Amino acid sequence: MxxxxxxxxxxxxxxxxxxxxxxxxxxxxLARMTQETAVALGIQLRVLAEGPAVSxxxxxxxAPVGDYKDPETVRRFAxxxxxxxxxxEHVPTDLLQSLExxxxxxxxxPDALVHxxxxxxxxxxxxxxxxxxxxHQVVETPxxxxxxxxxxxxxxxxxxxxxxxYDGKGVWFVDGPDDAAxxxxxxxxxxxxxxxxxxxxxxxxxxxxRSPHGQAVAYPIVESVQKDGICVEVSAPAPGLAPEKAxxxxxxxxxxxxxxxxxxxxxxxxxxxxxxxxxxxxxAMRPHNTGHWSIDGAITSQFENHLRAxxxxxxxxxxxxxxxxxxxxxxxxxxxxMHRGLLHCLARDPALxxxxxxxxxxxxxxxxxxxxxxxxxxxxxxxxxxxxxxxTGAIDE
Numbered sequence: 001m002x003x004x005x006x007x008x009x010x011x012x013x014x015x016x017x018x019x020x021x022x023x024x025x026x027x028x029x030l031a032r033m034t035q036e037t038a039v040a041l042g043i044q045l046r047v048l049a050e051g052p053a054v055s056x057x058x059x060x061x062x063a064p065v066g067d068y069k070d071p072e073t074v075r076r077f078a079x080x081x082x083x084x085x086x087x088x089e090h091v092p093t094d095l096l097q098s099l100e101x102x103x104x105x106x107x108x109x110p111d112a113l114v115h116x117x118x119x120x121x122x123x124x125x126x127x128x129x130x131x132x133x134x135x136h137q138v139v140e141t142p143x144x145x146x147x148x149x150x151x152x153x154x155x156x157x158x159x160x161x162x163x164x165x166y167d168g169k170g171v172w173f174v175d176g177p178d179d180a181a182x183x184x185x186x187x188x189x190x191x192x193x194x195x196x197x198x199x200x201x202x203x204x205x206x207x208x209x210r211s212p213h214g215q216a217v218a219y220p221i222v223e224s225v226q227k228d229g230i231c232v233e234v235s236a237p238a239p240g241l242a243p244e245k246a247x248x249x250x251x252x253x254x255x256x257x258x259x260x261x262x263x264x265x266x267x268x269x270x271x272x273x274x275x276x277x278x279x280x281x282x283x284a285m286r287p288h289n290t291g292h293w294s295i296d297g298a299i300t301s302q303f304e305n306h307l308r309a310x311x312x313x314x315x316x317x318x319x320x321x322x323x324x325x326x327x328x329x330x331x332x333x334x335x336x337x338m339h340r341g342l343l344h345c346l347a348r349d350p351a352l353x354x355x356x357x358x359x360x361x362x363x364x365x366x367x368x369x370x371x372x373x374x375x376x377x378x379x380x381x382x383x384x385x386x387x388x389x390x391x392t393g394a395i396d397e
Contacts, residue, residue, distance in 0.1 A: 012080075019044050020311055023077055024056075025068050026087025029357040029366070030287045030303075031056035033295065034087075037304040043311070047087075048077045056087070058358045071095050078104045085264060085310045086286050089116045090164075107212070107263035107310040108285045115260050116285045119193050120162040126280060129259050131252060133280050134271070135196040138162070142186070145194055146177045152196040155179075161190040171229060173197070198279055200271035204238055205290035206253035207267045209305035212312045216257060217305065218250040219298065219318040224269070224290045230364065231289045233385070234327045236297055236320060239377055241272075249278050256283070265306040267291060289329070289366070294318070296353040296371045297325030322373040326380045328388040330368035332361040335393035338368060345370070345387045352387055 012021075020043050024031045027049030035056065038045040047056045047063040057063040066073035068091050075098075078084045083105040096110035115122040123136050135152045139145050139159070149155045159181065161170035170188065172181035185192050203224045210216040223238035224231050237246065253268040260266075267288035269281040291302035300308075300316025308315050330338070338356050345352060349372065356368040368391070372383040389395045 015044055016042070020083075021046060021081045022307060022310060023048065023081030023084045024087050025074070025077070025084065025091055027051070027054035027056040027060075027063060028087050029055045029359070031087040032059045032357060033292075033355070034287065034303045034307065035059045036295075037301060037307055041304070041307065043307060046077070046081060048074070055357045055359055069095070071098065075099065075102070078106075083107055083310050085306070086113070089113060089285065093117065109261065109263070112260045112262045113285055116283045118162050119160055119282070120191060122283055123193065125260065126256070129255070131256060131280055132278055134198050137194050139192050139194045142177070142182050145174065145182055148194045149174075149177070156197045158195045158197050159185040160193045160195065161185070161188055162193050163190055169229070198271045199274045200279075201274055202238075202272050203281070204241070204249060204270045204272055204278070205234070205267055205288070206249045206270060207265060207288060207291045207294075207302060207318075208250070208253045208257050209265050209302070209309050209315050209318070210254075210257040210262050211309045211315060212263050214258070215315050216254055217315045217318045218254055219291065219294060219302070220320055221246045221249045222290055222293065228364070230329070230331070230366070232329050232331065233381075234290050234293050235377070235381070236293045236325045236327075239324075245272070245278065252278065252280065256280070264309045265291065265302050292355070292369050293325045293327040293371055295355070297321055297327075297373050323375050324377045324380045325371060325373040326377075326384040327369055327371045328384040329366050330356070330370060330388050330391050332363050332365040332367050333392040333394060335391070336361045338391055341391040341393075345390055349383050349387065352383060354387065354391075 023046045025048045027047050031047045032055045035045050045060055047060045049057040049063040049065050078099055085107050093110045093114050096106050099106050120138050126133055137148045149157050156175045159172045172185045174181050205222050205224050207219040220237040222234050222236040225233040257266045265287050267284040271279045271281055287302045287306050294301045299319050305315050353371040359367045370384050370387040372380045374380045
């Protein structure tokens with residue numbers, strides 16, 4: 001008998017009665033990590049993947065390949081789901097509006113998600129309820145940039161593309177009116193937002209989850225360390241952050257989630273300014289890199305609470321399991337084989353948690369993360385940093 005292996009494809013009749021089907025647009029590591037909690041809760045996760053071997057497609061049985069910008073492709077995908085959510089924010093707003101018009105549930109909805117897609121829209125909306133933000137202005141010419149700099153006390157200033165930027169891409173530091181970065185920014189062909197360059201002590205992240213009926217929970221505020229625009233390390237909770245400041249950051253994120261009508265996870269990246277202000281930098285409406293610590297370090301991970309929220313299930317406790325948790329990203333370096341270091345790392349530290357994303361190694365690419373937790377912050381940091389460095393080949397002992 002000729003038995004052929006065929007791609008697995010589930011239909012409703014193959015699933016137990018009442019099984020919810022969640023569709024996630026995008027096949028990156030966020031979708032891959034969502035699958036683990038979907039399996040535990042008996043949720044059928046479908047993924048609209050960019051290719052047959054992307055990170056999530058390796059772990060999710062039902063991962064059709066398609067273009068997230070093509071209306072018909074997205075409609076066909078969404079028609080088989082109870083709710084559609086996202087691994088990234090790049091699905092066109094008008095496409096999502098058309099899905100809602102067809103009666104398809106989308107969380108977060110396009111009216112909320114646009115604030116994570118367009119920085120100018122975000123800033124205008126945050127201004128309406130006085131969310132703390134750096135000084136900002138949409139600029140159309142180099143002269144506008146110079147005028148803005150004068151208004152905020154002079155150069156340097158920051159220029160950002162209003163759409164499409166991530167991990168440091170689409171961001172320019174401008175030191176003066178003749179800086180070549182101004183021309184580069186305007187040559188991008190995307191509207192440009194100018195912001196004051198905040199003198200900050202560190203970067204923080206406030207992650208909250210919110211359900212359609214308005215229940216919301218807030219995770220501990222974390223400190224994130226960025227290098228070349230990429231998050232490299234997260235400490236939970238943010239060391240030395242005064243309780244009243246932590247409460248202020250959580251309340252800011254909860255207020256933004258409520259005002260914008262966010263359903264699911266909202267990550268609010270913030271600056272802790274040297275003058276004491278907590279200022280909103282950017283928003284993400286999906287599980288976020290600064291929340292990966294919660295998989296092993298919180299009672300309920302951000303991925304589980306995202307699924308609970310989009311299905312309007314009661315949200316789980318975001319409380320930390322240990323006094324300190326540190327997550328360090330594993331960024332691609334000179335070593336192609338990420339598994340060759342597991343023997344050393346896991347033998348050296350049996351309490352270490354390693355998450356590899358099934359991605360080929362490229363310099364600077366996020367290919368995994370490691371998490372350590374415990375009572376002593378410096379010990380936890382050393383353990384996580386050592387493991388990440390060993391996996392990438394930066395150290396060999």
